[in-house]
Amino acid sequence: MKKINVSVKEKTYPVFIGNSILDLLPNLINDMGLNKNLFVVADENVLELYKEDINDAFAGYSPKIYFHKLKSGESTKSFDHLARIFSSLIKEKFGRDTLLVAIGGGVTGDLAGYAAAGYMRGIQLVHIPTTIISACDSSIGGKTGINFNRLKNIIGAFYQPELVLIDTKFLRSLPVEEINSGVGELVKYAFLTNRNFYNYISQNFEKIYSFDTNVLNKLIYESVLFKGSVVTKDEKESGLRKILNFGHTFAHAFESQANLKLKHGEAVIAGIISALHLSNKTGLLSNQNLEGLIKLPLKVKLPDGFLTKDFNSIYNFMSGDKKNRGGQIRFILLSDIGKIITDIEVTKNDIIYAIEKTHRTIKNSD
Ligand SMILES: NC(=O)c1ccc[n+]([C@@H]2O[C@H](COP(=O)([O-])OP(=O)(O)OC[C@H]3O[C@@H](n4cnc5c(N)ncnc54)[C@H](O)[C@@H]3O)[C@@H](O)[C@H]2O)c1
Numbered sequence: 301m302k303k304i305n306v307s308v309k310e311k312t313y314p315v316f317i318g319n320s321i322l323d324l325l326p327n328l329i330n331d332m333g334l335n336k337n338l339f340v341v342a343d344e345n346v347l348e349l350y351k352e353d354i355n356d357a358f359a360g361y362s363p364k365i366y367f368h369k370l371k372s373g374e375s376t377k378s379f380d381h382l383a384r385i386f387s388s389l390i391k392e393k394f395g396r397d398t399l400l401v402a403i404g405g406g407v408t409g410d411l412a413g414y415a416a417a418g419y420m421r422g423i424q425l426v427h428i429p430t431t432i433i434s435a436c437d438s439s440i441g442g443k444t445g446i447n448f449n450r451l452k453n454i455i456g457a458f459y460q461p462e463l464v465l466i467d468t469k470f471l472r473s474l475p476v477e478e479i480n481s482g483v484g485e486l487v488k489y490a491f492l493t494n495r496n497f498y499n500y501i502s503q504n505f506e507k508i509y510s511f512d513t514n515v516l517n518k519l520i521y522e523s524v525l526f527k528g529s530v531v532t533k534d535e536k537e538s539g540l541r542k543i544l545n546f547g548h549t550f551a552h553a554f555e556s557q558a559n560l561k562l563k564h565g566e567a568v569i570a571g572i573i574s575a576l577h578l579s580n581k582t583g584l585l586s587n588q589n590l591e592g593l594i595k596l597p598l599k600v601k602l603p604d605g606f607l608t609k610d611f612n613s614i615y616n617f618m619s620g621d622k623k624n625r626g627g628q629i630r631f632i633l634l635s636d637i638g639k640i641i642t643d644i645e646v647t648k649n650d651i652i653y654a655i656e657k658t659h660r661t662i663k664n665s666d
Pocket residue numbers: 343344345346349372373374377404405406407408410430431432433434437438439440441442443444452453470471472473474475478481482564565
């Protein structure tokens with residue numbers, strides 16, 4: 301098992317990464333002196349698939365424990381499901397001395413994390429991510445929230461957990477589209493970090509799909525290490541942390557335009573392809589570099605008809621992105637691996653060009 305400490309202003313919390321480590325949770329809670337009344341918010345599919353493992357892990361856990369089952373899917377990141385968690389917490393008489401444990405993917409972590417931030421002005425939180433996206437990305441760094449009016453993550457809070465436990469055993473049951481989706485965020489880290497990481501993912505790409513534990517553990521470890529270091533320097537995204545949104549301005553617009561029906565990480569793949577085209581159009585990225593770098597995101601096979609041709613509508617959703625300042629859309633672009641430039645303003649024509657190019661590139665790669 302590996303351990304990474306993530307430090308933010310008010311605390312340092314550990315992230316444990318390993319295979320079959322769920323059983324360690326009760327001891328960790330004990331050793332760290334965390335609250336012992338557990339309110340577990342768990343994704344319905346994970347509860348069904350891992351009922352025995354979860355029951356075994358908590359068997360004999362004498363203090364209070366309650367399971368709140370979450371409907372799976374992006375539409376669960378809503379006020380309605382947030383209210384249901386609050387109702388359960390109140391009905392089951394959970395007080396300030398509660399430890400909320402989120403077991404599931406990014407949807408569970410974002411929603412349950414926001415509930416933990418709000419209930420009684422904040423209760424302790426533990427993330428147990430069960431998808432690649434949540435393991436390598438969303439469980440780290442404290443962003444929590446819900447969608448509203450078709451806008452992604454438009455309401456939320458920064459709220460850091462007490463600990464994150466990443467048990468890669470959970471990943472074995474992920475269907476292929478969820479692995480694709482996870483690969484979206486991993487590919488993002490390949491562009492943000494360095495060429496070694498980019499080459500490692502490229503060379504071991506198929507091994508992700510065959511659940512090679514060594515490869516998955518390494519990719520998740522490197523991503524968490526990188527994200528943790530960025531969050532430490534800029535917890536509330538006033539500067540450096542913006543780089544973690546590489547590809548996301550496009551991705552969120554693709555998701556909104558498709559009424560939040562796309563897989564997030566698949567939208568991120570399309571968003572990265574768009575960001576590469578836009579980097580090229582603005583003169584930051586040479587044609588030769590574009591040709592080389594685009595190969596990695598194109599390895600992910602996106603579903604047929606993935607992007608609509610209604611480019612204007614996608615553009616309009618981009619105008620509503622929460623990262624805009626003064627109504628101006630700003631992009632995170634790059635000139636090479638690890639050379640990221642933030643806050644780039646471009647023309648509407650350039651944006652439409654990048655989306656159109658993405659549409660064509662994805663279609664031609666089939
Ligand atoms: N907070 C952040 O910093 C951050 C970062 C990246 C993404 N996100 C958010 O994360 C969400 C996407 O995360 P996600 O892809 O994990 O989505 P998800 O939570 O919806 O999980 C995807 C699907 O996988 C199923 N699932 C979960 N674990 C499983 C397992 N072990 N085996 C089989 N099936 C399993 C779920 O039931 C669901 O159907 C988006 O809402 C996105 O906005 C947040």
